[in-house]
Amino acid sequence: MKPLGRLRLGVNIDHVATVRNARGSAWPDPLRAALLAEASGADGITAHLREDRRHIRDSDIEALAAGLRIPLNFECAATDEMKAIALRLRPHAVCLVPEKREERTTEGGLDVAGDAARLTDYVAELRAAGCRVSMFIGHDPRQIEASAAIGAAVVELHTGLYSELHAEDRHAETEAELHGLQKGAALAHSLGLEVHAGHGLTYDNVAPIAAMPQVMELNIGHFLIGEAIYRGLDGALDEMRRRMDQAREGL
Numbered sequence: 001m002k003p004l005g006r007l008r009l010g011v012n013i014d015h016v017a018t019v020r021n022a023r024g025s026a027w028p029d030p031l032r033a034a035l036l037a038e039a040s041g042a043d044g045i046t047a048h049l050r051e052d053r054r055h056i057r058d059s060d061i062e063a064l065a066a067g068l069r070i071p072l073n074f075e076c077a078a079t080d081e082m083k084a085i086a087l088r089l090r091p092h093a094v095c096l097v098p099e100k101r102e103e104r105t106t107e108g109g110l111d112v113a114g115d116a117a118r119l120t121d122y123v124a125e126l127r128a129a130g131c132r133v134s135m136f137i138g139h140d141p142r143q144i145e146a147s148a149a150i151g152a153a154v155v156e157l158h159t160g161l162y163s164e165l166h167a168e169d170r171h172a173e174t175e176a177e178l179h180g181l182q183k184g185a186a187l188a189h190s191l192g193l194e195v196h197a198g199h200g201l202t203y204d205n206v207a208p209i210a211a212m213p214q215v216m217e218l219n220i221g222h223f224l225i226g227e228a229i230y231r232g233l234d235g236a237l238d239e240m241r242r243r244m245d246q247a248r249e250g251l
């Protein structure tokens with residue numbers, strides 16, 4: 001199958017805020033990083049306003065919503081508090097993610113099937129406000145089908161397990177997880193969902209994910225912000241873009 005279109009790179013700037021918050025100061029500023037990413041060819045900016053505000057804060061989301069020219073993908077838990085923020089700021093996209101207060105990072109995908117009735121209404125309100133709503137899920141067919149059924153426009157497939165297995169050189173398990181993601185992407189596309197992917201992606205593991213023809217957008221943060229220490233943010237993005245395009249070329 002030929003790719004469905006040019007693969008977009010969304011840059012997650014959460015961990016610029018992590019560094020800022022480590023010193024309780026105003027520097028480095030996530031908006032400034034987002035504007036640099038925009039100037040360096042990012043197709044969108046992702047920011048996750050966690051309920052505990054451990055990195056991105058309300059004021060960051062407001063500054064991003066007001067200051068960006070490229071689309072803002074607002075990641076949040078499906079709570080009333082977050083919905084009120086989204087309805088006020090009306091970002092281009094809202095990606096609903098599962099959250100556990102004690103987790104180090106997002107573990108697993110959202111249980112859309114188990115919360116379908118509530119999420120149907122939740123998504124409808126965001127859609128009515130003009131937001132493109134996405135579900136951050138694993139590749140379980142039940143969750144993909146439920147995402148289509150509740151009216152989501154997009155699913156973002158969680159690549160965290162794939163990334164962990166890849167980093168640990170667990171080749172057979174990595175391949176099995178990749179196969180699950182590939183099947184999930186095909187199912188989601190067949191149901192009319194736009195397919196995105198992200199979490200834990202790096203230069204070393206991005207190619208097989210970028211080569212999935214149904215995937216239209218990758219959201220990448222932690223690795224790129226770290227790599228920017230060595231290459232600058234523009235250099236870090238350029239190299240990721242190059243690897244994404246290269247993976248797509250052979251299709």
Ligand SMILES: CC(=O)[C@@H](O)[C@H](O)COP(=O)(O)O
Pocket residue numbers: 012014047048050075097104105106136198199221222
């Ligand atoms: C949902 C997701 O994959 C990202 O937003 C990621 O969670 C970045 O934030 P954390 O590192 O706090 O999990």
Ligand SMILES: NCC(=O)COP(=O)(O)O
Pocket residue numbers: 012046156197198199200201219220221222223
């Ligand atoms: N939704 C995934 C994301 O925004 C970036 O995740 P990571 O690259 O910071 O792990």
